[in-house]
Amino acid sequence: MVIAFIGTRAPGDVPIPWLNLFRRAATLVGASGHAVVTGAAPGADQLAAQCAISQGGEVTLVLPWRSYERAWVQRMRNQHVSRVFVGILPESIPTVALQSVKDHHPAFGSLSQGGRRLHARNYLIVHRADLIIALPSDKPGGGGTGQGIRIAEALNIPCVDLSLEGDRKTLPRILAVMRT
Numbered sequence: 001m002v003i004a005f006i007g008t009r010a011p012g013d014v015p016i017p018w019l020n021l022f023r024r025a026a027t028l029v030g031a032s033g034h035a036v037v038t039g040a041a042p043g044a045d046q047l048a049a050q051c052a053i054s055q056g057g058e059v060t061l062v063l064p065w066r067s068y069e070r071a072w073v074q075r076m077r078n079q080h081v082s083r084v085f086v087g088i089l090p091e092s093i094p095t096v097a098l099q100s101v102k103d104h105h106p107a108f109g110s111l112s113q114g115g116r117r118l119h120a121r122n123y124l125i126v127h128r129a130d131l132i133i134a135l136p137s138d139k140p141g142g143g144g145t146g147q148g149i150r151i152a153e154a155l156n157i158p159c160v161d162l163s164l165e166g167d168r169k170t171l172p173r174i175l176a177v178m179r180t
Contacts, residue, residue, distance in 0.1 A: 006148040007044025007135030030057025064117040132159040
């Protein structure tokens with residue numbers, strides 16, 4: 001299975017139980033041998049990658065441009081040579097990824113080129129995943145996390161949104177199935 005982890009750049013601002021579930025999920029996915037894909041942004045993305053790697057997991061980092069979070073990405077690649085893979089959004093944004101931004105971002109017209117690349121990257125993180133685990137900020141639907149959740153919904157990919165009580169209750173059952 002491919003599990004995508006998306007989330008806030010400020011995980012310290014979310015309730016501790018949400019953060020603990022997110023960490024536990026990334027750790028278990030890494031230990032269970034499932035592939036992890038995330039975006040390398042500071043915060044939840046980097047946390048998920050580090051948790052999965054700490055348990056021997058493999059992680060694919062999807063970058064909007066080559067120099068994105070360069071020092072952190074390089075450190076992860078150097079420390080975990082055979083378990084960290086990097087994908088970079090092509091210079092010419094793939095049509096399907098750009099269309100995803102147009103379809104799902106509430107303010108597409110006001111996005112800078114960099115903003116469009118960041119949100120197109122969200123499509124590449126989510127579109128081939130079997131499950132999404134999202135740690136949003138307390139602002140529902142906001143930022144790249146909200147964009148990733150909207151993309152997952154449009155593609156009918158199951159998404160565990162840790163801001164929703166029902167999803168927080170469901171996640172331990174999902175994780176138990178992954179262990180087997």
